[in-house]
Amino acid sequence: MSLEAHVVVWRGALEVDVELSVADGEVLAVLGPNGAGKSTVLRVLAGLLPPDGGRVVVDGDQVWNDADVALPPHRRAIGMVFQDHLLFPHLSVTENVAFGPRSRGVSRAAARAAATAWLDRVGLAGLGDRRPGQLSGGQAQRAALARALVGEPRVLLLDEPLSALDARTRLSVRAELHRHLTDYAGSAVLVTHDPVDAMALATRVVVVEDGRVVQAGTPAEVARRPRTDYVARLVGLVLLAGTGAGTTVALDGGGAVAVADEARGPVFVAVRPESVSLYLSRPDGSPRNVWPLRLVTATPHGSVVRCDLAGEVALTADVTATSFAELGLAPGAAVWASVKASEVAVYPR
Amino acid sequence: MSRRRRDGGVPAPLLVPALLAVAFLVLPLAGLVVRAPWSQIGPQLASPGVGQALRLSLVSATLATAVSLLLGVPLAWVLARSTLRGRSVLRALVTVPLVLPPVVGGVALFLVLGRQGIVGRWLYEATGFSLPFTTAAVVVAETFVAMPFLVISVEGALRAADARFEDAAATLGADRWTTFRRVTLPLVAPGIAAGAVLCWARALGEFGATITFAGNFPGTTQTMPLAVYLALQRDPEAAIVLSLVLLAVSLATLLLLRGRWLGRTVSA
Numbered sequence: 001m002s003l004e005a006h007v008v009v010w011r012g013a014l015e016v017d018v019e020l021s022v023a024d025g026e027v028l029a030v031l032g033p034n035g036a037g038k039s040t041v042l043r044v045l046a047g048l049l050p051p052d053g054g055r056v057v058v059d060g061d062q063v064w065n066d067a068d069v070a071l072p073p074h075r076r077a078i079g080m081v082f083q084d085h086l087l088f089p090h091l092s093v094t095e096n097v098a099f100g101p102r103s104r105g106v107s108r109a110a111a112r113a114a115a116t117a118w119l120d121r122v123g124l125a126g127l128g129d130r131r132p133g134q135l136s137g138g139q140a141q142r143a144a145l146a147r148a149l150v151g152e153p154r155v156l157l158l159d160e161p162l163s164a165l166d167a168r169t170r171l172s173v174r175a176e177l178h179r180h181l182t183d184y185a186g187s188a189v190l191v192t193h194d195p196v197d198a199m200a201l202a203t204r205v206v207v208v209e210d211g212r213v214v215q216a217g218t219p220a221e222v223a224r225r226p227r228t229d230y231v232a233r234l235v236g237l238v239l240l241a242g243t244g245a246g247t248t249v250a251l252d253g254g255g256a257v258a259v260a261d262e263a264r265g266p267v268f269v270a271v272r273p274e275s276v277s278l279y280l281s282r283p284d285g286s287p288r289n290v291w292p293l294r295l296v297t298a299t300p301h302g303s304v305v306r307c308d309l310a311g312e313v314a315l316t317a318d319v320t321a322t323s324f325a326e327l328g329l330a331p332g333a334a335v336w337a338s339v340k341a342s343e344v345a346v347y348p349r
Numbered sequence: 350m351s352r353r354r355r356d357g358g359v360p361a362p363l364l365v366p367a368l369l370a371v372a373f374l375v376l377p378l379a380g381l382v383v384r385a386p387w388s389q390i391g392p393q394l395a396s397p398g399v400g401q402a403l404r405l406s407l408v409s410a411t412l413a414t415a416v417s418l419l420l421g422v423p424l425a426w427v428l429a430r431s432t433l434r435g436r437s438v439l440r441a442l443v444t445v446p447l448v449l450p451p452v453v454g455g456v457a458l459f460l461v462l463g464r465q466g467i468v469g470r471w472l473y474e475a476t477g478f479s480l481p482f483t484t485a486a487v488v489v490a491e492t493f494v495a496m497p498f499l500v501i502s503v504e505g506a507l508r509a510a511d512a513r514f515e516d517a518a519a520t521l522g523a524d525r526w527t528t529f530r531r532v533t534l535p536l537v538a539p540g541i542a543a544g545a546v547l548c549w550a551r552a553l554g555e556f557g558a559t560i561t562f563a564g565n566f567p568g569t570t571q572t573m574p575l576a577v578y579l580a581l582q583r584d585p586e587a588a589i590v591l592s593l594v595l596l597a598v599s600l601a602t603l604l605l606l607r608g609r610w611l612g613r614t615v616s617a
Contacts, residue, residue, distance in 0.1 A: 048516050073519035074528075080520040086513055090535040099531070100521035151522065 002026075003155050003187040007044045008053035009037070016040050016211035022155075022187035022204075029190045029202030029219070033230060037211040038191040042159050045189060046080050047073035058154055058187075074103070076155075079148030083160040085140040087132035093143050094119065094128035100151040118146040122176065138169035142176060149180065156181075156188040162197055174200055195234040199223060207231050225347045226270060238316050240269040241349065249346060255312040258288035258341040266349040273306065275343035276317035278327060279336040289339045291315075295329050309337055378596065385593055386586045393590040401568050402576035403594065409484065409572060410552035413491035414499075417548050421499040422541060426529065428500070429507035440504075447497045454493050455561025462489065462562075486563035487570050491552035499541075499548040506540020507533070543606060550602045554595070 003022040008015070016037035022028045030038045043049035045056060047064070055065040062069045063076055079100075087096045097115035102108065119128050122142040132140055141161060148156060161177065162170045178201055181188055192198055198205050199219040207215040207222065207230070215227040226232035232239035242251040244263025250256050257269050277283070283290060293311035300306075305324040307317045315337055319327070329335060359367070386393075393399060427433065428440050446454055462469040464479045473479050480486050514536060518528040534541075556574040563570040565579070573595055581588035 046516075046520050048519065072524075073516075074522050074524050076520075078520055080517070082513065082517060086511075086517040088514060088517075088532055088535075090538075099518070099523070103518070103521055103523040103527055103531075147521065157520075 002059065003045070003189070004055075004057040005041075005045060006054035007041050007051050007056070009040050009044060009049065009051045011037065011040055011211075014211050018206075018208060018211070018213055020189070020206065022189060024187055025185055026204060027181050027184075027188040027190060027202045029192060029198035029205045030208055031192060031195060031198045031205055031222075031231075031234070032208035033193060036208045038193075038208050039159055041208070042080075042157050042189065042191050045155065046078055046157055047071060047076050077151075077153050078155045078157060079151060079153035080157040081141070081144050081148045081159065081161045084164045085132070085137075085144040087135075087140055087143055087147070089132055091132075092128060093124065093130050093132060093135065096132065096143060097128075097147045097150050100147060104151060114150050115146070118150045119143065122146045122180070136169070137165050138173050141165060141173050145177065145180060149184070152186075154186045156184060156186055158188065158190040158192075160192055161190070163192070163194065177201060195223070195231075224270075224345065225268070227268065227349075232270065236273065238271045238273060238314075240271070240313065242267060242269055244346065247341070251313060253314065255291065257313070257339075257344055259344045259346045260342045261346055263346045263348075267346050268349055270345040270347075271315065271339055272343065273316040273318040274304070275339055276315055277338050278307065278317055278319055278323075278329075279338070280327060282336050283338055288341050289344070291337050293335055293337050295331055295333045295335055297331060298324065298329065307335075309335070313337075315339075381589060381592055381596060385589050389586060390590055390593070393587055394594070396587075398567060398576065399587075399591060399594075402571055402573050402591070405484065405487070405568070405571065406553055406573040409487040409491055410495075410549050410555075412488045413495055413552040414545055414549040416488065416492045417496040417499045417552075418541070418545060421496045421544075421548075422503055425500045425503035425507055426533070429504045430512070443500055444497050446494055447501070451490075451494050451555065451557030451559075452561050455490060455558035458486075458490060458493060458558065458562045462486075481562055482564040482566065482570060484563075484569050487559055487572060490558040490562045491555045494555050494558050495548045495552040498551050499544040502544035502547060503537065503541050506537040506544070509540070510536045546602055546606055550599060553598065 002024060003020070005021070006019045008017050014037060018037065018041050020028060020030075020041070030041060032038045040049065044051045044064075050070065051064065053066050056063040058077070063071045087093070088099065091099065094112060094115045097118055098111035101111035101114055106114070116128060119125060122145055124139060124142055124146070127135065127139065132143070135143060145161070162174055165173055174197065181201055190197065190201055202219055205217060205219050205222045206213050207228065209228060209230055215222060215231060222231060223235045226235055226237055226239055229239055240251050240253070240257065242249040242257065244265060244267040246262055247259055248256050249259055249263055249267055249269050251269070259269065291312050293309040293313070293315065296308045296310050298305050298307045300321070301318065303321060304318040305321055307319060307324070307329070309315045309317060317337060327335070424443065428436055428443070459466065459481060461467050462472075462480045464470065464473050464481065469480060480489065510533070514532050515528050518532045523531065554574055555572070556578070559570070559572060560575055565571050565575050573591060577588050577591045577595070580591055
């Protein structure tokens with residue numbers, strides 16, 4: 001029992017070609033930058049966009065294939081949550097949630113009862129008579145979640161469900177969403193460009209860039225061992241590609257990094273910016289990873305200053321605002337950077 | 350700043366023609382009000398001919414609007430939402446009556462629906478019914494001229510409405526007809542109302558197509574504009590009174606639309 005899909009869509013010059021499979025009770029996050037084709041995949045799964053090829057199979061039933069099956073969206077057992085909730089403005093909140101059951105032939109009274117129960121479950125008891133325009137952003141997105149789940153869909157599709165919310169609301173709605181996704185028995189697909197959503201909500205992550213899956217795994221795996229610059233930046237790591245020879249990795253871009261674990265052949269090296277230290281002169285004690293670099297840009301990032309460095313190795317260092325002030329660095333300044341070998345992660349490419 | 354405030358920020362080369370335009374548009378109507386024989390309005394309105402023409406006008410314009418709604422809203426949906434090929438050609442064809450001289454429309458209707466017409470002959474042979482010079486012909490002529498106004502304004506409303514609401518309805522199990530009924534129609538209801546008012550006003554003022562296709566028979570096909578034209582030749586004062594009635598109806602229509610627009614700005 002599951003969702004299985006192979007989606008091929010041409011969108012202008014971009015060919016989206018993505019394979020997914022989601023087991024029951026599993027939440028798959030599709031993570032990727034804007035324009036990577038994530039939402040396109042979701043629209044194909046919903047039936048709102050006919051693909052150019054592939055197949056969509058829900059619980060073993062063909063829903064779409066390039067031969068003879070093309071089930072329209074209203075005959076698929078799906079629920080979908082959109083970025084900006086898309087509650088019908090002319091209906092009350094209860095009528096919005098009851099819309100799905102009513103369309104599927106449930107009696108008015110039963111549909112209302114189901115809607116009221118679901119509004120209760122998402123913490124909107126008593127707000128059912130309001131119009132969507134009278135709800136806050138977080139309340140509206142909760143109502144949209146209730147509307148998608150009330151019909152007990154076999155597949156739940158979430159299209160950037162949190163990205164239209166302000167930071168504080170996002171936290172509480174994310175927690176709420178997590179609770180309902182844990183209870184949800186069907187297959188869920190979450191499209192997002194926010195790694196925090198993916199890490200917090202998903203049991204598995206696929207990363208889509210330029211219409212292709214570039215990495216798949218559990219959120220922890222993806223966060224610890226990114227395979228593309230995009231993912232590395234998302235999870236706050238600097239990613240370097242190289243070739244391992246024992247405890248030294250020769251980088252493709254020149255230079256070498258000492259690592260604690262033995263590595264052979266093509267590998268990735270991941271460095272956390274906060275593990276990079278900066279000095280005005282060559283540090284004593286001769287740590288094995290020391291490079292003379294040049295400061296390119298420095299941007300405040302919360303309590304730290306993020307320093308992008310260029311030279312033999314392109315690195316990023318997070319230093320505290322205090323030490324940045326003590327170093328007195330300006331863009332273009334020469335600086336020594338060091339990283340302990342034990343702080344460098346290395347894994348096969 | 351102070352200079353700007355005094356002249357409202359309008360440069361003289363624009364201000365002068367604009368004032369002339371206002372005078373040109375408003376003065377004739379003001380003249381109508383000034384010249385009105387106010388003491389005779391009561392008796393004039395009470396005369397049987399006027400009441401007849403007014404009633405016929407209101408009934409036929411309302412029927413024409415109803416027919417336009419019934420046929421025009423689905424047509425607007427097809428133009429705005431379907432993926433049929435040749436939609437732009439279809440749109441151009443549909444809007445021809447907007448720019449066509451109504452008299453030409455009347456002639457065309459006569460050639461098709463008249464007793465000797467392509468469709469009319471068949472209709473006459475089958476049922477013995479001849480459409481021209483009947484009240485039904487008035488409704489047909491008015492519908493022909495006024496429906497494009499409705500179609501264009503409803504199509505505009507449909508294009509402006511967020512089609513993603515229809516996507517949402519589809520994911521909730523609503524087929525396209527249910528979606529149209531329960532989502533699209535309520536969303537564009539204000540646009541449909543505005544289109545219907547425009548359509549009704551246009552039908553009420555229809556002259557050329559009506560007189561050509563339906564003739565000018567008091568009681569059956571003589572609508573208000575026709576009565577005004579006729580009265581002007583034998584009894585100018587009666588023409589002024591009839592014109593005032595139409596002016597009042599037009600102003601009421603405008604107020605209705607304004608009310609809607611104002612209501613919208615307040616609620617938004």
